[in-house]
Amino acid sequence: DAGITQSPRHKVTETGTPVTLRCHQTENHRYMYWYRQDPGHGLRLIHYSYGVKDTDKGEVSDGYSVSRSKTEDFLLTLESATSSQTSVYFCAISESTGLEKLFFGSGTQLSVL
């Protein structure tokens, strides 16, 4: 199994608070992604990174920011969490070209009350 760790696995927070989710990989893969999974929508791309300090927006980036200061870590931040951001968040990694299959983390269940 690909070495991808997401933390925390579960989080409950209140509207308006900042939240940071962490994705850590031990595979030295270049590409890292954050997706959210919601019923009826499948997996939607939030942000992705193609290298250290290189990031770009995905389909549903509003309200989220990311940072990648090291190859192995990709952080997703909700600056001011809203109830619409209640979701399951998956981190994924991909090898050198970004065109290969994705390896996924176990997911983070985030509830914003």
Next chain:
Amino acid sequence: AQKVTQAQTEISVVEKEDVTLDCVYETRDTTYYLFWYKQPPSGELVFLIRRNSFDEQNEISGRYSWNFQKSTSSFNFTITASQVVDSAVYFCALNGGFKTIFGAGTRLFVKA
């Protein structure tokens, strides 16, 4: 813009039936990759197959087979002689350049 459509939200079959999951995609790219992933009830996401846009040969892997038709922009997935363990959500996905876009998924129930 890229888009993946899985029109079947849920499918229910009895064990040993064959079932086909439909996937239609839209892209302006001439080079792209198509994927299928499986999400069993445990929640993890598992890669099943990757095909590039220049390879329209059908693929078979055990009870699984995939039919890629560029003319209809479809990449359908068939499970032959379904089993209870096939119960999962199946996602079709498209990558035209560094980003993978997913369909909404099809939930498959296989009853014993």
